[in-house]
Amino acid sequence: MLKIADKTFSSRLFTGTGKFSSNQTMQDAILASGSELVTVALRRVNLNSPEDDILNHLQHPIINLLPNTSGVRTAKEAIFAAQLAREALETNWLKLEIHPDPKYLLPDPIETLVATEELAKQGFVILPYVHADPVLCKRLENAGAAAVMPLGSPIGSNKGLKTLDFLEIIVEQSNVPVIVDAGIGAPSDAAKAMEIGADAVLVNTAIAVAGDPIQMARAFKLAVEAGRMAYLAKLAKQGSIAVASSPLTAFLDE
Amino acid sequence: MNSFKTIFENHSWDEVKQSIYAKTKMDVEQALHSNKRTLEDFKALISPSAAQYLEPMAVLSQKLTQQRFGKVIQLYIPLYLSNECTNICTYCGFSLDNRVRRKTLTEPEILKEIAVIKELGYEHILLVTGEAQQTVHVEYFKKVLHLIRPYFAQVSMEVQPLSIEEYGELIPLGLTSVLVYQETYHQEDYKKHHPKGKKSNFNYRLETPDRLGQAGIHKMGLGVLIGLEEWRTDSFFTALHLQYLEKTYWQTRYSLSFPRLRPFSGGLQPKVEMSDRELVQLICAYRLFNEDVEISLSTRESEQFRNHCIRLGITSISAGSKTNPGGYAVEPASLEQFEISDERSPEEISRVIRSQGYEPVWKDWDQCFHAQ
Numbered sequence: 001m002l003k004i005a006d007k008t009f010s011s012r013l014f015t016g017t018g019k020f021s022s023n024q025t026m027q028d029a030i031l032a033s034g035s036e037l038v039t040v041a042l043r044r045v046n047l048n049s050p051e052d053d054i055l056n057h058l059q060h061p062i063i064n065l066l067p068n069t070s071g072v073r074t075a076k077e078a079i080f081a082a083q084l085a086r087e088a089l090e091t092n093w094l095k096l097e098i099h100p101d102p103k104y105l106l107p108d109p110i111e112t113l114v115a116t117e118e119l120a121k122q123g124f125v126i127l128p129y130v131h132a133d134p135v136l137c138k139r140l141e142n143a144g145a146a147a148v149m150p151l152g153s154p155i156g157s158n159k160g161l162k163t164l165d166f167l168e169i170i171v172e173q174s175n176v177p178v179i180v181d182a183g184i185g186a187p188s189d190a191a192k193a194m195e196i197g198a199d200a201v202l203v204n205t206a207i208a209v210a211g212d213p214i215q216m217a218r219a220f221k222l223a224v225e226a227g228r229m230a231y232l233a234k235l236a237k238q239g240s241i242a243v244a245s246s247p248l249t250a251f252l253d254e
Numbered sequence: 255m256n257s258f259k260t261i262f263e264n265h266s267w268d269e270v271k272q273s274i275y276a277k278t279k280m281d282v283e284q285a286l287h288s289n290k291r292t293l294e295d296f297k298a299l300i301s302p303s304a305a306q307y308l309e310p311m312a313v314l315s316q317k318l319t320q321q322r323f324g325k326v327i328q329l330y331i332p333l334y335l336s337n338e339c340t341n342i343c344t345y346c347g348f349s350l351d352n353r354v355r356r357k358t359l360t361e362p363e364i365l366k367e368i369a370v371i372k373e374l375g376y377e378h379i380l381l382v383t384g385e386a387q388q389t390v391h392v393e394y395f396k397k398v399l400h401l402i403r404p405y406f407a408q409v410s411m412e413v414q415p416l417s418i419e420e421y422g423e424l425i426p427l428g429l430t431s432v433l434v435y436q437e438t439y440h441q442e443d444y445k446k447h448h449p450k451g452k453k454s455n456f457n458y459r460l461e462t463p464d465r466l467g468q469a470g471i472h473k474m475g476l477g478v479l480i481g482l483e484e485w486r487t488d489s490f491f492t493a494l495h496l497q498y499l500e501k502t503y504w505q506t507r508y509s510l511s512f513p514r515l516r517p518f519s520g521g522l523q524p525k526v527e528m529s530d531r532e533l534v535q536l537i538c539a540y541r542l543f544n545e546d547v548e549i550s551l552s553t554r555e556s557e558q559f560r561n562h563c564i565r566l567g568i569t570s571i572s573a574g575s576k577t578n579p580g581g582y583a584v585e586p587a588s589l590e591q592f593e594i595s596d597e598r599s600p601e602e603i604s605r606v607i608r609s610q611g612y613e614p615v616w617k618d619w620d621q622c623f624h625a626q
Contacts, residue, residue: 019324019325020613021324042620043620046617047620077622081623100504156322
């Protein structure tokens with residue numbers, strides 16, 4: 001079981017709520033994925049309305065909401081948005097996303113660290129979205145992040161694990177759960193992330209924009225399970241050394 | 255001030271036009287197969303040679319748009335605050351020389367209009383005015399923003415160009431986005447279409463996006479009025495402007511709109527006609543050139559055209575729009591800016607969006623992002 005802060009999860013597949021062709025499809029896909037932690041953009045929900053359609057479709061006993069701050073550009077804005085989310089959605093969990101660059105939506109490491117420090121003091125369970133920067137991940141851990149969410153490639157790009165070597169370092173060094181977020185384009189990418197020892201993955205675009213989001217959600221569920229199982233079973237070492245002939249050492253036997 | 259003007263002045267309209275028309279099928283194919291498309295690729299995609307590649311362009315445009323934005327279409331509605339204007343613009347119903355009684359909404363009137371708009375379900379609103387410094391000035395806008403901020407998640411403005419300081423005063427009050435269309439990048443023709451008023455200053459308008467970027471606006475909208483000049487060349491300059499702005503003001507989001515000239519009382523006939531087929535080509539070309547620019551389509555376009563465009567690369571549309579101050583409740587018969595073409599209600603448009611396999615999105619911003 002995966003434990004983040006005070007919650008345990010039997011599913012290691014986290015999902016998002018954006019880009020779906022309808023809120024019903026979103027709900028069906030999330031339920032098919034078995035996901036227990038679902039991120040939702042503050043900008044998309046109507047915090048003042050109890051009848052918000054997105055939130056209504058997320059009311060399910062297995063679904064925990066993970067509000068995100070997509071849209072903010074600075075630590076200051078993020079902190080304000082976090083407080084609002086905590087009050088309106090009655091959760092102190094937060095996916096901290098600060099991307100001042102609207103083109104590739106790459107996270108601002110400096111603002112993210114500042115916001116994490118402050119929000120941790122205010123009692124938030126913070127899951128910061130960051131570049132696959134091992135040093136930054138350690139700094140965030142020290143600042144009180146409950147987990148780290150390094151990216152595989154830019155949000156929505158479906159390009160897979162372009163940052164693989166750095167993700168491996170982060171997994172090796174981290175004392176908090178590592179959730180690979182962003183860029184996971186296919187179930188095989190998710191499986192790969194799990195094989196290298198990531199604690200969970202977060203997938204949105206690849207499910208939401210698939211030809212059949214519900215089938216794709218199932219495919220991701222299986223891939224994440226398979227990848228985790230493979231990690232636990234310990235993969236055989238790659239690239240055994242060829243020993244057909246030994247031109248350099250054969251003389252020893254002469 | 256460093257501005258787009260320097261780059262703009264390095265390009266000659268005639269040479270650009272010539273080079274667009276010189277693009278061949280091979281250039282188009284190269285552009286289609288490229289991963290990162292350049293301005294030269296964009297020229298190829300808007301050239302007459304690309305006309306026969308419309309279907310593959312549309313397929314790509316749909317795919318890129320869905321990946322970036324999802325299967326969703328955002329909805330917004332304009333609120334015309336005033337039709338007073340001290341400019342003469344040959345194509346606009348609000349032109350000073352159009353001798354019709356003018357109106358600027360008062361605060362109680364704005365509240366009445368808002369009530370109707372909220373009833374329709376809107377969270378994103380676009381405030382529109384003419385240019386009348388005596389009555390519709392920054393103080394007026396400040397009052398309006400204070401008044402309407404509690405009702406809307408996102409407030410955009412399409413008003414006269416302002417100074418950096420003025421934008422700086424409005425942004426903290428909840429102003430998210432400003433649209434400022436150049437109308438045409440053809441400098442000589444611009445003068446002909448804007449003979450009188452502050453708007454006749456081409457360069458002041460050209461540098462408005464720079465002022466917005468420096469003021470730190472979250473989003474700005476660019477565009478030209480199609481029909482004033484040769485649309486391919488004007489579109490190239492829009493793309494050039496967009497590319498410059500994205501590199502310079504990298505924290506700002508951008509949107510595009512390409513209104514086609516519509517009839518209004520006493521109006522101008524388009525100098526250049528653009529067919530539906532060409533407009534689709536342009537939408538797809540912009541999407542292939544820039545995967546994350548927002549593209550909106552107003553009620554100027556016909557029902558049938560808008561129905562089909564939902565899947566082609568646009569990201570937001572308006573519905574149930576009135577283009578006159580008071581149009582929703584206070585004074586339905588006041589002078590309108592242009593005749594709308596698609597008169598369907600937001601509810602009907604929502605149904606159409608759903609039937610195309612897309613989710614209508616009413617809210618994609620929050621006032622809490624204007625915290626400081």
